[in-house]
Amino acid sequence: MKNKYDAVSLGMMWDRLTSICDEIVSALVRSSFSPMVKEQGDLTCCVFDSNGNLLSQGTFCQPAFIGTAPLTMRHMLKEFPIETLEPGDMLITNNPWLGTGHLFDVNVMSPIFRRSKIVGFTLSVTHVPDIGGAGYGTSGTEIYEEGLQIPIMKLTERGRPNEHLFRIIRTNVRTPEMTCGDLMAHITCNEVGGRLLLEMMSDYQIDDLTSISSQIFEQTERAMRDEILIIPDGVYKHAFPVEGIDGPITLACAATVKGGSISFDYSGTSPMVRRGINVPLCYTRAFSLYAMKCLTIPSLPNNEGAAAPISVSAPDGCILNGIPPYPTGARQVIGHYVPSLIFGALKDALPKRVQSDSGMPTQINVQGYRRDGQRFSGLFLSSSGYGALDSFDGHPAMPFPHNMFTCAAEVWETETNMRIMSKSLRVDSGGPGEFRGGVGQEILLRNDTNHPMVIFCMSGRNEFPANGFNGGKPGALRRFILNDKDINPKGRYEPNPGDTLLILEAGGGGFGDVRNRHPELVKRDIEAGFVSIDGALEDYGVSLSSVSLVGSDLKKSNRLTHN
Incomplete structure (x- = not known):
């Protein structure tokens, strides 16, 4: 079949679609109420063609949702077929198995009509500040404990918000203004997306997006x-243990490559547990696709075509294919390891492309009352060390596999009254190697609310470090210290006023034999505060006598003195 558009015309329209998605994101961020959206970027906005195929995704979105958004769209169109939708209708769900893996992500879809015909769809996803239940964390033993479940239903009908649904949500959440405000932001951004898409179709005199989408796919x-x-x-196989709740969990992957296609099978993975770390298959699929895109075509915009050669399977009831009613609240604690599984499986086949293990993100859900009596529910995010690659050191304090932002300290402290006392790089935490793993960070938090608060910690790498590849050494383990006492980074705690929480973020794994690292690079790391003088000698065999440090740089570096 001959292509309808030449390369230049197609490229212009393809870029326009990406730009439209970015405008949808901008509208969502500007009109949202919660820091999770407007500061931290836990969101996704997409455009679909009239067949419900993912056509474009914003550049400032969570990239893994390339794997969940198309499935969510298909479930919505199955529940509400195209012929039943009318202008002004919007659908909503937070079903973990139909959406993005847990109740805290809300998916909103809007059909786009042109001349009384549906020509496409927009879909937005955000993490809401609260959805009721026990709160965002690992403590649930069933999905019913984790919050309000919203089946696929209409958020708006013929342009009118579903006030009955909004009333139910307001009654069930701790932060009704923020949660419902973010839902109204969904309505706004989808309306903006529809208008912009119609403008594009008018500018290019397009009656249907499928002719563009077929070429893009x-x-x-x-x-x-x-x-x-x-x-x-x-x-290609790989497996490793990770921290569970009551003991280690084994994650396993077999990647089968055959003639331009690849399948991932997660047989051999440990079974589900009665805590909120189970991963629905849609989320496992999402990070499988994301890992492959990182290894193959990272510069091409996300769309349905990237998923065509990839299939994903996992046994029902394993922790990477959790089924109802098992809880999934903190599914990212386990699901974020999927890219590391795939990189480990393919490290010998693609040695120049894979990265060593990263330290994984930290998420802490914080609930309580501010000094002014206002109730809050917020999510503290921090990043660990990035895994090293062939020819590249790992970045310090870099999020992976998500790409969310850390909330600005001033905003965080205003919204929660939890004080950020200090932040610094964690010296010597990056895994040694010819290319050093990224260092983590040290963060000290204090409860300044004048009330006890509740924190739900969601993290790992406290027992099993980020491994290095090709002879590289592992990064440092993560530690959570509450008032000088080590605590489980998957636990629930109630800090009193004045209590402190020290987070020592994990380091990324190194890449290559440490003996091949040039002493001048070690010198640079000392001057930058990534490696201490003692660490240089112990990990790299480099002493002060073998390198010449710049005095001013030595003074500026973190803790560059003998202990």
């Missing part, structure tokens, strides 16, 4: 298959 799929063909056919 074809080019993207071909690019993905060409990259997969670089990998020799075969089965």
Whole structure:
């Protein structure tokens, strides 16, 4: 079949679609109420063609949702077929198995009408500040304890908000103004997206998006298959333990490559547990696709074509395919390891592309009352060390596999009255290697609310470090210290006023034999505060006598003195 558009015209329209998604994101951020959206960027905005296929995603979105958004769209259109939708209708759900893996992510979809015909859809996803229940964390033993479940239903009908639904939500959440305000922001941004898409169709005199989408999907799929063909056919396996709740959990992956296609099977993974760390298959699929996109076509915009050569399976009831009613609240605590599984499986086939293990993000849900008596529910995010790659050191304090922002200290302290006492890089935490793993950070928090608060910690790497590749050493373990006492980074705690929480973020794994690292690079790391003088000698065999430090840089670096 001959392509309808030449390369230049298609490229212009493709870029316009991405720009529209970015405008949807901008509208969502500007009109939202919660820091989770307007400061931290836990969101996704997409455009779909009239068949419900993902056409474009914003550049400032959570990239893994390329794997969940198309499935959510298909479930919505199954519940509400196209012929039943009318102008002004918007659908909503937070079903973990139909959406993005837990109740705290709300998905809102809007059909776009042109001349009384649906020509496309927009879909937005955000993490809400609260959804009721026990709160965002690992403590739930069933999905019913984790919050309000919203089946696929209408958020608006013919342009009128569903006030009955809004009333139910306001009654069930701790932060009704923020949660419902963010839902209204969904309505706004989807309306903006529809208007912009219609303007584009008018500008280019397009009656249907499917002619564009078919070419975009074809080019993207071909690019993905060409990259997969670089990998020799075969089965590539990897497995490792991670911290569970009552003991270690084994995660396992077998990647089967055959003729431009790849399948991931997670057989051998430990079974589900009665705590909120189970991962619905949609989330496992999302991070499987994301990992492959990182390894193959990272510069191409996300769309349905990238997923065509990739299939994902996991046994029902394993922790990477959790089924109802098992809880999934903190599914990211386990699900974020999926890219590391895939990188480990393919490290020998693609040694120049994979990265060593990263230290994984920290998330802490904080609930309580501010000094002014206002109730709050917020999410503290912090980043650990990024894994090293062949020819590249890992970045310090870099989020992976998500790309959310840390909330500005001033905003965080205003919203929660939890004081950020200090932040600094965690010296010597990056895994040694020819290319050093990224260092973590040290963060000291204090409860300044004048009330006890509740914190739900959601993190790992406190027992099993980020491993290095190709001879690289592991990064430092993570530690949470509440008032000088080590605590479980997957636990629930109630700090009193004045209590402090010290977070020592994990380091990323190194890459390559440490003996091959040039002493001048070690010198640079000392001057930058990544490596201490003692660490240089112990980990790299580099002493002060072998390098010349710049005096002013030595003074500026973190703790560069003998203990």
